[in-house]
Amino acid sequence: MIEVLYFAWVRERIGLPREKVETAAPTVAALVEELRAREERYALAFADLTALRVALDQELAAFNAPLAGVREVAFFPPMTGG
Amino acid sequence: MRVAVQTAPFDPGAEATAFAAGVAEAGAIVTFTGLVRGDGGRIAAMEIEHYPGMTERAIAAMLDKAAGRWPLLDALVIHRHGRLVPGEPIMMVATAAPHRGEAFAAAEFLMDWLKSRAPFWKKEIGPGGAEWVAAKDSDEDALTRW
Numbered sequence: 001m002i003e004v005l006y007f008a009w010v011r012e013r014i015g016l017p018r019e020k021v022e023t024a025a026p027t028v029a030a031l032v033e034e035l036r037a038r039e040e041r042y043a044l045a046f047a048d049l050t051a052l053r054v055a056l057d058q059e060l061a062a063f064n065a066p067l068a069g070v071r072e073v074a075f076f077p078p079m080t081g082g
Numbered sequence: 083m084r085v086a087v088q089t090a091p092f093d094p095g096a097e098a099t100a101f102a103a104g105v106a107e108a109g110a111i112v113t114f115t116g117l118v119r120g121d122g123g124r125i126a127a128m129e130i131e132h133y134p135g136m137t138e139r140a141i142a143a144m145l146d147k148a149a150g151r152w153p154l155l156d157a158l159v160i161h162r163h164g165r166l167v168p169g170e171p172i173m174m175v176a177t178a179a180p181h182r183g184e185a186f187a188a189a190e191f192l193m194d195w196l197k198s199r200a201p202f203w204k205k206e207i208g209p210g211g212a213e214w215v216a217a218k219d220s221d222e223d224a225l226t227r228w
Contacts, residue, residue, distance in 0.1 A: 007133055007201070008203035011131075058135055060199070076133070079202055080197070080198075080217050081132075081198070081199075081204075082200075
């Protein structure tokens with residue numbers, strides 16, 4: 001079981017700030033494929049991965065990163081702080 | 083080193099005074115305050131979302147990096163989230179070092195990293211509706227100079 005978090009327009013498109021996901025996906029990219037296949041709103045949110053960033057246990061990571069041992073995955077657009 | 087991620091307003095002058103009082107040995111203190119721009123009425127308010135937990139960790143890691151590169155005596159980062167209106171301070175960076183070059187460089191480094199590596203997202207609310215602010219390529223490019 002992985003905790004999946006969504007921020008900014010990703011959260012708005014999916015309609016949830018977070019959810020628990022039962023998955024055996026080996027990588028972030030595989031998890032994205034599973035989420036995309038769920039419903040249209042997920043497919044829309046994950047339509048363009050170049051517009052998204054991912055963090056694994058609160059550290060920025062790549063979409064090909066492995067999920068083994070990860071408890072928290074977050075998807076969000078490029079950050080606009082400052 | 084202090085990191086404050088908060089919804090509450092802050093007083094940049096009072097923060098600068100308190101920061102200076104804690105670093106009597108510094109030869110230079112640089113402070114930067116970022117304000118919400120109104121853009122001539124285009125922006126009525128700004129809503130800032132963040133990732134609790136990761137935000138504090140990411141900023142602490144930036145402070146560690148800065149302290150590894152410049153002889154910082156102290157540093158401060160305050161960043162607000164929630165709803166803000168034009169003219170309000172959004173964020174503040176303060177650095178204290180023996181010399182001004184180090185204090186300026188560390189402050190700019192922290193600003194550049196905060197722009198695109200701290201998990202904040204801004205939404206502008208205006209007369210025409212609400213829109214998420216898009217990240218700028220120039221902000222990403224700014225990191226290459228460090």
